[in-house]
Amino acid sequence: MTEQTEPTVQTEPTVQTGTAQPSGKNLEISHLVKQYANADRPVLDDITLTVPAGKVTVVLGPSGSGKSTLLRTVAGLEPIQGGEIALDGEVIASGKSGNAKSGRQQRSSDLRTRVGMVFQSYDLFPNKTVLGNITLAPTIVQKRPKADAEREALELLGRVGLADRKDAWPHELSGGQRQRVAICRALILHPEIMLFDEVTAALDPEMVREVLDVIVELADQGLTMMIVTHEMAFARAIADRIVLLDGGHIVEQSDDAERFFTDPASERAWQFLRTFQFKRHE
Amino acid sequence: MTEQTEPTVQTEPTVQTGTAQPSGKNLEISHLVKQYANADRPVLDDITLTVPAGKVTVVLGPSGSGKSTLLRTVAGLEPIQGGEIALDGEVIASGKSGNAKSGRQQRSSDLRTRVGMVFQSYDLFPNKTVLGNITLAPTIVQKRPKADAEREALELLGRVGLADRKDAWPHELSGGQRQRVAICRALILHPEIMLFDEVTAALDPEMVREVLDVIVELADQGLTMMIVTHEMAFARAIADRIVLLDGGHIVEQSDDAERFFTDPASERAWQFLRTFQFKRHE
Amino acid sequence: MQGAEILLQPGVFPRLLQGLWVTVWIAGVSVGLSVPVGLLVGWLMTLRNPLIRILMRIYLDFIRIMPQLALLFIAFYGFAQAWGWNLDATGACVLVFVLWGGAELGDLVRGALESIPKSQYESAYVLGLSPWQTFSRVILPQAVRRLLPASVNLATRIVKTTSLAVLLGVVEVIKVGQQIIDAHRFEFPTATLWIYGVIFFMYFIVCWPLSIVARRLEKRWAHD
Amino acid sequence: ACGPSASTPSEAGDTASASGNTSATKARSLDEIKKSGELKVAVFSDKAPFGYVDKDGKYQGYDVYFAEQLAKDLGVTPKYTSVDPAARVDVLTSNKVDLVLANFTVTDERAQKVDFAKPYMKVALGVVSPDSKVIKNVDELKGKTLIIAKGTTAETYFGTNYPDVKLQKYDQYADAYNALLDGRGDAFSTDNTEVLAWAKANKGFTVGITKLGDEDTIAPAVQKGNTELLNFVNDEIVKLGKDKFFHKDYQQTLEPVYGDEVNPDDIVVEGGEL
Amino acid sequence: MDWAFMTHYAPYFVNAGYMTVFISFFGVLLAVVLGLLCAAVEITRIPVLYQIVRAYIELSRNTPLLVQLYFLFFGLPKLGVVWSAETCAIIGLAFLGGSYMSEALRGGLEAVPTIQHESAQMLGFSKAQAFIHIILPQALSTAIPGVVANVIFLVKESSVVSAIALADVMYVTKDLIGMYYDTYESLTLLIITYLVILLPISIVGTLLERRFDYARR
Numbered sequence A, B: 001m002t003e004q005t006e007p008t009v010q011t012e013p014t015v016q017t018g019t020a021q022p023s024g025k026n027l028e029i030s031h032l033v034k035q036y037a038n039a040d041r042p043v044l045d046d047i048t049l050t051v052p053a054g055k056v057t058v059v060l061g062p063s064g065s066g067k068s069t070l071l072r073t074v075a076g077l078e079p080i081q082g083g084e085i086a087l088d089g090e091v092i093a094s095g096k097s098g099n100a101k102s103g104r105q106q107r108s109s110d111l112r113t114r115v116g117m118v119f120q121s122y123d124l125f126p127n128k129t130v131l132g133n134i135t136l137a138p139t140i141v142q143k144r145p146k147a148d149a150e151r152e153a154l155e156l157l158g159r160v161g162l163a164d165r166k167d168a169w170p171h172e173l174s175g176g177q178r179q180r181v182a183i184c185r186a187l188i189l190h191p192e193i194m195l196f197d198e199v200t201a202a203l204d205p206e207m208v209r210e211v212l213d214v215i216v217e218l219a220d221q222g223l224t225m226m227i228v229t230h231e232m233a234f235a236r237a238i239a240d241r242i243v244l245l246d247g248g249h250i251v252e253q254s255d256d257a258e259r260f261f262t263d264p265a266s267e268r269a270w271q272f273l274r275t276f277q278f279k280r281h282e
Numbered sequence C: 001m002q003g004a005e006i007l008l009q010p011g012v013f014p015r016l017l018q019g020l021w022v023t024v025w026i027a028g029v030s031v032g033l034s035v036p037v038g039l040l041v042g043w044l045m046t047l048r049n050p051l052i053r054i055l056m057r058i059y060l061d062f063i064r065i066m067p068q069l070a071l072l073f074i075a076f077y078g079f080a081q082a083w084g085w086n087l088d089a090t091g092a093c094v095l096v097f098v099l100w101g102g103a104e105l106g107d108l109v110r111g112a113l114e115s116i117p118k119s120q121y122e123s124a125y126v127l128g129l130s131p132w133q134t135f136s137r138v139i140l141p142q143a144v145r146r147l148l149p150a151s152v153n154l155a156t157r158i159v160k161t162t163s164l165a166v167l168l169g170v171v172e173v174i175k176v177g178q179q180i181i182d183a184h185r186f187e188f189p190t191a192t193l194w195i196y197g198v199i200f201f202m203y204f205i206v207c208w209p210l211s212i213v214a215r216r217l218e219k220r221w222a223h224d
Numbered sequence D: 001a002c003g004p005s006a007s008t009p010s011e012a013g014d015t016a017s018a019s020g021n022t023s024a025t026k027a028r029s030l031d032e033i034k035k036s037g038e039l040k041v042a043v044f045s046d047k048a049p050f051g052y053v054d055k056d057g058k059y060q061g062y063d064v065y066f067a068e069q070l071a072k073d074l075g076v077t078p079k080y081t082s083v084d085p086a087a088r089v090d091v092l093t094s095n096k097v098d099l100v101l102a103n104f105t106v107t108d109e110r111a112q113k114v115d116f117a118k119p120y121m122k123v124a125l126g127v128v129s130p131d132s133k134v135i136k137n138v139d140e141l142k143g144k145t146l147i148i149a150k151g152t153t154a155e156t157y158f159g160t161n162y163p164d165v166k167l168q169k170y171d172q173y174a175d176a177y178n179a180l181l182d183g184r185g186d187a188f189s190t191d192n193t194e195v196l197a198w199a200k201a202n203k204g205f206t207v208g209i210t211k212l213g214d215e216d217t218i219a220p221a222v223q224k225g226n227t228e229l230l231n232f233v234n235d236e237i238v239k240l241g242k243d244k245f246f247h248k249d250y251q252q253t254l255e256p257v258y259g260d261e262v263n264p265d266d267i268v269v270e271g272g273e274l
Numbered sequence E: 001m002d003w004a005f006m007t008h009y010a011p012y013f014v015n016a017g018y019m020t021v022f023i024s025f026f027g028v029l030l031a032v033v034l035g036l037l038c039a040a041v042e043i044t045r046i047p048v049l050y051q052i053v054r055a056y057i058e059l060s061r062n063t064p065l066l067v068q069l070y071f072l073f074f075g076l077p078k079l080g081v082v083w084s085a086e087t088c089a090i091i092g093l094a095f096l097g098g099s100y101m102s103e104a105l106r107g108g109l110e111a112v113p114t115i116q117h118e119s120a121q122m123l124g125f126s127k128a129q130a131f132i133h134i135i136l137p138q139a140l141s142t143a144i145p146g147v148v149a150n151v152i153f154l155v156k157e158s159s160v161v162s163a164i165a166l167a168d169v170m171y172v173t174k175d176l177i178g179m180y181y182d183t184y185e186s187l188t189l190l191i192i193t194y195l196v197i198l199l200p201i202s203i204v205g206t207l208l209e210r211r212f213d214y215a216r217r
C-alpha cells in the first residue's frame, strides 16, 4: 500500500499505438443538439467544439451539465437530434430530429473501433481473463490472428504495469487495475481518439494516481483525448484545452489551462472552481 | 444543479449544540493497541494522540493504514487490546489482551451518546423518515419528549439546509443530503466529540461541497472533531491538527496544517502528499 | 360448449366453493402457523452454535430436497405408525406445510436478517440504542420489508401445494370436483373438462391476487 | 370449531391438539364412541352406488346405508371420512376411523393388518371393456393395458396371477372410469358388481368377463384387536340378517342401478352366512 | 425394517426412478426452451406476444401442477384431445416450468449492466457477436442458481404425475403401501430414491454455480 506512490510512468514509450504520431485527425463537433426521449428540453444545445488532434481536451462542469452525454454522442452511444460530429473531416454522426427514441446509432463496426472509450464504472467482461478482455475485440471484430493480438496485449499490459496479471480475472483486480486494463482494451484497437468519462470517480486516491499516470503517459505520446474528470489537479496538469459545460451549453473554452484555473474569463467558471476550494472562518 | 455552488454556510450559528462553547473536554489516546481477531499483527500499534477540545484533528494516511479503525475504537465499535482512551479524563476504553474476538465494547448507552460518528456509507435507517431518523435516539435513548426532539431536529435540519425535506424517506435523498441528515442525527445527542470517517468518499463533487460546508460550520462553532478524509484541500482548510498514519503508526503530527502540506517534516509525508499532485512531461 | 350446463346444476357451484374453502383453510392455517415457526427457525439459523447450525442445515435441506408429496406420504403413513400419532389427512397436510413453510420462511428470515448492513447496527450502537432497541426499532422493521414479498410468494406456493391434499384423500376442492364428476357421470360425460377447468381457475383466482401483492411490495420496497 | 364446514378439515383442530397424544392409535372402546356421540366410518365418496356423495353433497350408497343403521343402533350419529382404496388399512391402523365400510374385500394380507367382521356382500372380479373390442377372456388381456384402482382386489389379483397384463393404476375410481372412457386402457377391472352397474349406465361398454378369480366376500373392518366393536358389528349383522336388512339396502341403493338384470342373492349376504 | 422386502422391491424403485428422471428430463428441457422464448419476448416487448406471454406466466405460476395435469389428462379428451400420460406429464411440467425458467433467465439477461452492451459496442462488436461472447455468458452465470433451483423444483413437482397413472416413484410407493401395507419400507425406499435423484442435481448445481460465478463477484 505504501510503496505504490512512485508513479508508474515510463518516459520512453516502447510501443507505438496507431496514434503515437500526432496524425492531424481532429474531431469537429458543430451545432450539436441532443435531447433524450421524454425530456422537455435538450441536454446539449448547440454545442460547437473542436478537439484538436494529438491534444488533450478536458471537459469540466457541474453534475448534470451534459459532460457524459457529450462523450456518449461522440462515441455513437446516443443518437443526436441536430448538428454533426466529424472525425478527420468524415461525418460520423449527424442530427435527425425525431430519432430521440431510437437506441444507439447505427455505426459500422469499423467506425466504432476508431473511437475508444473508458467509462466510470468498471466495465471489463467478467467472464474473460485480463488477456481475454483485451484480445476479444481484435480477434473477433478485426479478425486479427490470436497470437498477434496477444503479443500486442502483453506489450500494452507491460506499459500499464500489469504484465504479471494477464491471467487474472477481473474480480481479482483492484479498481485501479481494472481501469488500466480497460484502457489497454481500448488501445489495442488503435483508436484515433480516446474518450475518458470520470474513469477515476469510483477509485481510492492511490488508485486514482495509478490510472491517471497512464493517461498522462498517453497524452505525452500525443494521443488525441477527450477527458471528463473531477480531479482538478489532474485536469490542470494534463489539459491542452479546457471546455466548461453548464446546463448543456459551453460556458467557457480555453487553450491555456493554467490561466483557466487561476483567472477564468467567466463568472460561471469562477463559481465552478470555487466548489473545489475551502476556506475556514469566512 | 447549477445554482447549488453557493456554499450553505451560515456564519451566525442559530442553534447551540452541547459543544458550542469549547468545553475543555479533550480526548486522550495513549499507547492504543488494536489487533483484529485472526490477524497476525496489530492494525494500530502504540498510538498516543491528543485530540484537543474545540479543535479539528484531521487523520490522513494511505488506504489500510488504520484510520477507520482508529475512529472505530474511539466510538466503541471495536474493543482494544492495549492502552486506553480517555474522554475528558474519564477512561472510556482500555485494552485487554484476549478480547480481540468479542464484538463491540461494552459501553453504557449514555457514554455512547457522548461520542458522535458519521460513516462513509449512507447509514440512515431506511425505515424511518428524515425526522424519524433524527428523533429516534433522543426519544428512546434519552427519553426526551417527542415534541422537544422534533423541535430541535427541525432546527438542525434548517441549519444544514434541509428543513423542507423533513418528511422525506432516505431513499428519496441524494447522497449529500443523506450525509447531512446523518450529521444532524448525531448532533441532536449533543456529543462532546464528533468523528467523521470519509463522509464524502461516495459523493459527487458538488455534494461533497455541501457536506463539507456543514462540517466547516461545526468547526467554526468549536465542536471537537476527528476527521478522516481524502479531500486534501478540505483537510488543509479545516485542520487545526494533522495526524498522518501509516501501517498502524503515527508518522507525523503537526499543529500547523499549512506547513504540513507545503513542507512536511518526514519523507513519508512528502511521499504521501505527492500522490495528490500531477505533473506532465516530467 | 356442450356440457357446460353442469356448472349451473343446483349445488355444484356452492359445493365447489365449499371445497375451495377447505383448500384455503388448510393453506391459511398452514401459513399462519408457519410464521411463528419460520421466525424461530430463522433466528436459530443466525446463531453461531455449530450443533444448531448443522441441525438446521439438515432440516432445511431435507425439507427442500424431498417432494412435498413425498413429505405428505411420510407424515400421513409414516408418522402415524411410527409414533402413533393420530394424524388424519388434513392434519398431515397442515403438519407438512408448516414444517415446509417454516423451513422456507426461516431461510428467508435468516437471509433478511443477514442482508441488513453492519453499518445499521453500528449506527444504532453509536447513537446509544440498546441491543433490544436496535433489533425492534431498526433491524426488524427493515427485515420485515425485505421478507414480505418473498413470504407472500411462499404463501402462494403453499396454496398451490394444498392441491396435493386430494392424494391423501382430503375432501377439498379437487375431491369435491371428482365427486361431482362421478355423481353426474351419466348426464354429463364431459363434466371433467368443465369441473377441472373451473378448479384450475379457482386456484388462479386465489393465488393471483397474492402474486400481485407480492410484486407490488417488491416494487415498493425495491429501493432499500 | 373454526374449521370449514365442508368435511374432514373440522377434524384438523382435534388433530392439532391430539398430535402429541401417542396413545391415540389405540382404537376407541364402544363406550368412548357412545360418549363422543359419533361413529367414525371410512367410506368411499366416488364409488356409486356403494359409497358416493350425491348431488346434494350427502353420502349415499349400499355401504353408507349399512353404516347409518349401525350408528342408529349404537345411538350415535355416523361421521364419514372419505378414503381412497389404498388408504383403507391405514385409516384403521392409525385409528383415524373406528370402522371401514368401503367395499373392503377380505384378503389374507389385509386380515393380517385389520380385523374383518362377518361379510355383508360377496363379489368376484369383473372386466368391462368397450363394445368395439370386448374382452371376453382373461388371456385376451395379455400385453394389453388394464385399468384398475389402487388398493383394490383387482390389483393384487392381476399383479400375482397375470404379470404380463399391463396395469394402469389410478387413485380414484372416478379417474379410472374416465381413463376407460378416454380410451387410455383396453379394459377396466374391479368388483363385478361395480363394473356391471357402470356398464349399464355407460353406453358403449360391456362387461365381457363377469366372474373372475375366487368369489370374495366384502366385510366391515375394525382395527386389529378391537374385539368390542368387532363383536358389536357381528351381532348387528346377524340381527339385521333376520330382518333381511341387506335386501332392503339392495333395493334402496343398488336396484335402481342394476335393475333386474342382477339377482340380489348373487350379491347380498345376510347374517354373515354365505 | 423388513430387509427382504426392501431388496425385493428396490428394483421397482429403480424403474420408477427412471420414469421420474425421464419425465423430468424432457419436462425441464422443454421448460428451458419455453422459458428462453418467453424471456426473449419479455425483454423485447414484442406487442401482442408480450401480453400473451404475461398471461401465460400468470396462469402457470398461479395454478397447481396437479390441476393442470387433471385438466390435460381428464379434461382435454372431452374436447377430443387425447394425449398419453407421458405427454401430459411432460407438457404439464413444461407449462409449469416455462414461467419459472423464463423468470430466472430474464433476470439473468436483465442483470447484465447496460455498460457491458455499450463497451461491446464501442469495441466494434456486432449485436450477435456481443450477445454470444459477452452478454449470454454473463446472463447464464447470474441465472444458473435460479435455473438449478427450478430444475430441482420441477423434479420434485414431477411426483404428482402418479395421479395420472405414470409409474414414477410416488406411484410405486403408493402401490406398495396399498398392496402390502409395508409402509416403513416403502417410505424408506421412497426417500432413498429421491435422494439418489436429487442430491446429484443439487451438487452439480452448486458446482456449476461456483464455476460460473464470475458475474456475481
Ligand SMILES: Nc1ncnc2c1ncn2[C@@H]1O[C@H](COP(=O)(O)OP(=O)(O)OP(=O)(O)O)[C@@H](O)[C@H]1O
Pocket (backbone or CB within 6 Å): A036, A037, A039, A043, A061, A062, A063, A064, A065, A066, A067, A068, A069, A070, B204
Ligand atoms: N438516458 C437518459 N435519459 C434521460 N435523461 C438523461 C439520460 N442520461 C442523462 N440524462 C439527463 O441528462 C442530463 C445530463 O446528464 P449527464 O450524465 O450527461 O451529466 P454529467 O455532466 O455527466 O453529470 P455527472 O457529472 O453527474 O456525471 C442530466 O440532467 C441527466 O439527468
Ligand SMILES: Nc1ncnc2c1ncn2[C@@H]1O[C@H](COP(=O)(O)OP(=O)(O)OP(=O)(O)O)[C@@H](O)[C@H]1O
Pocket (backbone or CB within 6 Å): A204, B036, B037, B039, B043, B061, B062, B063, B064, B065, B066, B067, B068, B069, B070
Ligand atoms: N473487521 C476487520 N477484521 C480484520 N481486519 C480488518 C478489519 N477491518 C479492517 N481490517 C484491516 O485493518 C487494516 C486497517 O484498516 P482500516 O479500515 O482502518 O484502514 P483505513 O486507513 O481506514 O483505509 P481506507 O482509507 O481504505 O478506508 C487493513 O489492513 C484492513 O484490511
Ligand SMILES: [Mg+2]
Pocket (backbone or CB within 6 Å): A067, A068, A069, A197, A198
Ligand atoms: Mg457523467
Ligand SMILES: [Mg+2]
Pocket (backbone or CB within 6 Å): B067, B068, B069, B197, B198
Ligand atoms: Mg477507512
